[in-house]
Amino acid sequence: MIVLDNHLLINQGKTRACYLHPGDKDLVIKVPVGSKKADNRSNITELRGYQALMREQVDLFCISHCYGFVTTSLGKGLVCDCIRDDGGAVSRTIWDIIIYQDDCDVDHIKAVADAFCRFLIQRDTRLFDLNLKNIVLKLHKDGVYAPFAVDLKGRFDNKETIPVSSYSRYFARKKMDRRRRQLLERIFLFREKRVEWQ
Numbered sequence: 001m002i003v004l005d006n007h008l009l010i011n012q013g014k015t016r017a018c019y020l021h022p023g024d025k026d027l028v029i030k031v032p033v034g035s036k037k038a039d040n041r042s043n044i045t046e047l048r049g050y051q052a053l054m055r056e057q058v059d060l061f062c063i064s065h066c067y068g069f070v071t072t073s074l075g076k077g078l079v080c081d082c083i084r085d086d087g088g089a090v091s092r093t094i095w096d097i098i099i100y101q102d103d104c105d106v107d108h109i110k111a112v113a114d115a116f117c118r119f120l121i122q123r124d125t126r127l128f129d130l131n132l133k134n135i136v137l138k139l140h141k142d143g144v145y146a147p148f149a150v151d152l153k154g155r156f157d158n159k160e161t162i163p164v165s166s167y168s169r170y171f172a173r174k175k176m177d178r179r180r181r182q183l184l185e186r187i188f189l190f191r192e193k194r195v196e197w198q
């Protein structure tokens, strides 16, 4: 069993906490938190989304890949790639950068996010959860950011009564384009109001 404790914690989302793998610096382990703690549904949905992506896409370099389940001291965890900057630090989400980093090039971040979404749409890569906390930016030595999707559960967690965008290419593209526009708007909006969120 893998023992996870607070010094390994990277961050927490609505349904899962993300820990560094104690035995491998290139991996993370996600464990359920909150009211859904017992059922591990987010991790199962993410693994399912990941497997669907792998069936459709070749060469998907811009996501955190998933490797299956392990038993931890905090319950069953999903093992995924840990995205790190060239300098070795764990890469941060767009949210963490625009809210907490004093000097940040918002135009560059917006351009990177826009290009990332367009690339995914063009390749029909169905990742609908493109929000500020689900994309991390890997900082390269030259100051350029490379985006990675770290939360892949959106495809099968899409809150549609009839999940058309999971199966129809047309609706999937439309939906992802809405998400793209929303993401870009939010980058500016939250940057402007960052003090309220710190």
Ligand SMILES: Nc1ncnc2c1ncn2[C@@H]1O[C@H](COP(=O)(O)OP(=O)(O)O)[C@@H](O)[C@H]1O
Binding pocket: 010, 011, 012, 013, 014, 015, 016, 017, 018, 028, 030, 042, 064, 080, 081, 082, 083, 090, 091, 093, 133, 134, 136, 150, 151
């Ligand atoms: N592969 C990863 N590399 C680095 N940080 C990650 C990774 N996966 C998740 N995180 C961090 O953990 C947070 C929560 O993970 P996420 O998978 O989005 O959980 P949730 O299902 O609760 O939204 C993310 O917002 C991000 O800060």
Ligand SMILES: [Mg+2]
Binding pocket: 013, 014, 133, 134, 151
């Ligand atoms: Mg998330």
